Amino acid sequence: MNIRLLLGAIALTASLHALAEPGTALKADSLRAEPFADAKTTGTLNKGDSVDIVNKKGAWLQVKKGSSSGWVRLLSVKRGSGSSSSSGKGIVDVATGRAGTGKVVSTTGIRGLSADELKAAKFNEDEMKKMEGYAVSSSDAQSFASAGGLSASSIKYLKGTP
Amino acid sequence: MRKPIILSACIALGVLGNTPAYALDLGEALKDVAKQQIEKELGGEKPAEPTPTPAPAPATTQTPSPSPAPAANAEAAPAAQPEKPAINWKKPSREEEIAIGREVTGSILGAAPLVKDDALQQYVNKVGRWVASQSERPDLPWKFGVIDSADINAFAAPGGYVLITKGLYVNLQNEAQLAGVLGHEIAHVVKKHQLKVMQKQQLLSAGTDWIKEKFGKKNKLAEKAIGTGAEISARSLDKDAEFEADRMGMILAARAGYEVYGLSEVLQTMGQIKPGDDSVTLLFKTHPHPDERLAKLGDAAGSQLDNLKPGKTLENRFYKTR
Numbered sequence: 001m002n003i004r005l006l007l008g009a010i011a012l013t014a015s016l017h018a019l020a021e022p023g024t025a026l027k028a029d030s031l032r033a034e035p036f037a038d039a040k041t042t043g044t045l046n047k048g049d050s051v052d053i054v055n056k057k058g059a060w061l062q063v064k065k066g067s068s069s070g071w072v073r074l075l076s077v078k079r080g081s082g083s084s085s086s087s088g089k090g091i092v093d094v095a096t097g098r099a100g101t102g103k104v105v106s107t108t109g110i111r112g113l114s115a116d117e118l119k120a121a122k123f124n125e126d127e128m129k130k131m132e133g134y135a136v137s138s139s140d141a142q143s144f145a146s147a148g149g150l151s152a153s154s155i156k157y158l159k160g161t162p
Numbered sequence: 163m164r165k166p167i168i169l170s171a172c173i174a175l176g177v178l179g180n181t182p183a184y185a186l187d188l189g190e191a192l193k194d195v196a197k198q199q200i201e202k203e204l205g206g207e208k209p210a211e212p213t214p215t216p217a218p219a220p221a222t223t224q225t226p227s228p229s230p231a232p233a234a235n236a237e238a239a240p241a242a243q244p245e246k247p248a249i250n251w252k253k254p255s256r257e258e259e260i261a262i263g264r265e266v267t268g269s270i271l272g273a274a275p276l277v278k279d280d281a282l283q284q285y286v287n288k289v290g291r292w293v294a295s296q297s298e299r300p301d302l303p304w305k306f307g308v309i310d311s312a313d314i315n316a317f318a319a320p321g322g323y324v325l326i327t328k329g330l331y332v333n334l335q336n337e338a339q340l341a342g343v344l345g346h347e348i349a350h351v352v353k354k355h356q357l358k359v360m361q362k363q364q365l366l367s368a369g370t371d372w373i374k375e376k377f378g379k380k381n382k383l384a385e386k387a388i389g390t391g392a393e394i395s396a397r398s399l400d401k402d403a404e405f406e407a408d409r410m411g412m413i414l415a416a417r418a419g420y421e422v423y424g425l426s427e428v429l430q431t432m433g434q435i436k437p438g439d440d441s442v443t444l445l446f447k448t449h450p451h452p453d454e455r456l457a458k459l460g461d462a463a464g465s466q467l468d469n470l471k472p473g474k475t476l477e478n479r480f481y482k483t484r
Contacts, residue, residue, distance in 0.1 A: 124268055
């Protein structure tokens, strides 16, 4: 069988399957009719509310909560249900064109790094020299950025909240 | 240099020294006095008040003993230091800051070496250097590396050293997410978060060592001091330092032209990992929970990011490691 066709069929099934992804409100926020701050309010979210994420657009997520639905800021909702079970690939992945991810990947065959191991660690000059050898100049970084179509702009840092 | 602290210690001694009953609490008393002093010295973002310290005169009356400095260094870093010059912990120079960072980073590399993949290391250096170029310290000799550990974590050390684990890297989906993670670590370096903790510890231990020498008391505090090894990386910073690094890291990536939500997407992924999972033991021990970090970012952002020009994610260029 044509492998491309098969993959296409799987992808289609996956995206149909992932029409909604569970999410949880991280804080109280308004639901809005459109993904704009000044759009009409269609409902409210309370911290901890379970929602279904149905779409994503820029900085906004479209969510359903019971019978009401609307757009809410992306940073107000965490993906996954409150119990933090991994939810697999969902609408956010589909909407952002991510392939085959969404689940936490773990690397096998290599060790972790514990606090005790860090405390006991001994300086490794060879590895340090290697790391120094990989460093790039700021002009190399600039060319790399240009090659990717990245351009710098000045954006103010956000202020902290109490 | 260390004069004000020595002075404070002397005052503490003047009060407590004669009464043996208090001797056991000496460490604590000193700790408090020294802490206040150190907070005063290091607390401000700006260089300390321009008042020159007229130190020597009163000090001579009470300190006939040698300066605590050599003892402090010998204690804090037993084997490594003999040929290295002492570091001015009160006000380290840029070169000293870099030397401290090199020690810390080299020690982390002693626990987990670099992933043997030249293309990966070069790629991460290019992304990292470009993001760092948007910071207030673009001219540090920034160095980045991916280390061979299944843990999900990233580390910054003074002077421009940033490491991320392979366990974290393989969970990234695009260059904007990598830029966000590196931006968070770059912010720690720019704000000297780790350096300040190390300075406090070094100055405290210098003070306690002096007491120890004077009274021959064993003191637990000195043993807890951080050397210039990797231990700093196993410690928590203030929660506020982490939130600040999140806010700055997010914006540094956006300044570099990336999609601003890269870092928050990574926090979303981390938030879905069960806290009992081995790969996040250290991360969750040393950082606020990702949900809290996301909520804080949301509070800080408000509507300020609404009109940002959309940035790039560059998933096509994102280097997939084997």
